[in-house]
Amino acid sequence: MLDVAVAYSRYQFLGEEFLTWLWFVIEKNQSLVKIFDPNFVALEVGNRVVFENRRKESAERITIKGDGASLEEGMLALKKGALVTELNMVYKSAELMWQFTLKGESLNISSLSIPNTGSAESDEDIEGVVLEKIFLYDKALQLLEKLYTHFAKLRVSDTWLSKESPLLRKWIQSS
Numbered sequence: 001m002l003d004v005a006v007a008y009s010r011y012q013f014l015g016e017e018f019l020t021w022l023w024f025v026i027e028k029n030q031s032l033v034k035i036f037d038p039n040f041v042a043l044e045v046g047n048r049v050v051f052e053n054r055r056k057e058s059a060e061r062i063t064i065k066g067d068g069a070s071l072e073e074g075m076l077a078l079k080k081g082a083l084v085t086e087l088n089m090v091y092k093s094a095e096l097m098w099q100f101t102l103k104g105e106s107l108n109i110s111s112l113s114i115p116n117t118g119s120a121e122s123d124e125d126i127e128g129v130v131l132e133k134i135f136l137y138d139k140a141l142q143l144l145e146k147l148y149t150h151f152a153k154l155r156v157s158d159t160w161l162s163k164e165s166p167l168l169r170k171w172i173q174s175s
Helices: 004-028 031-036 072-079 125-155 158-174
Strands: 040-053 060-065 083-093 096-103 109-113
Touching: 004 040, 004 083, 004 096, 004 125, 004 158, 031 040, 031 125, 040 072, 040 096, 060 072, 072 083, 072 158, 083 125, 096 125, 109 125, 125 158
Parallel strands: none
Antiparallel strands: 040 060, 040 083, 083 096, 096 109
């Protein structure tokens, strides 16, 4: 059995590959997300993306942040072999919007902001408001879980090498 720290170091690339692939899906294949959420409207890169290139002697880290920031430098980092290590996303479903950051090394979610919920008019309404908040948190988590499950199955399949990886490389090189 692997030590937790060893396993964490050995397999953190999977989360980073997932985030890089997810950015590709956001840019080129949003219809995939519709499979997992029939009310899906959009999944967008938010206001922060962090890249890391560990192929050199020392790790190079690039952070792009700000609303409307250009991601050209990020594409250049991908061309040089970097992977996305942190991705802020905006998820829209029906008329609702979530924003959160996903970290590749551990797939931790941070800064999850959910759509506004109704306020409790009376003590009896509190339970409904709490359940609505739980539902809204869970909806974003379920989407990420389904996308990661799809990615993991794809990553270990023959389709990854024959189809998905070449499409990903083409996307990186064409930008």
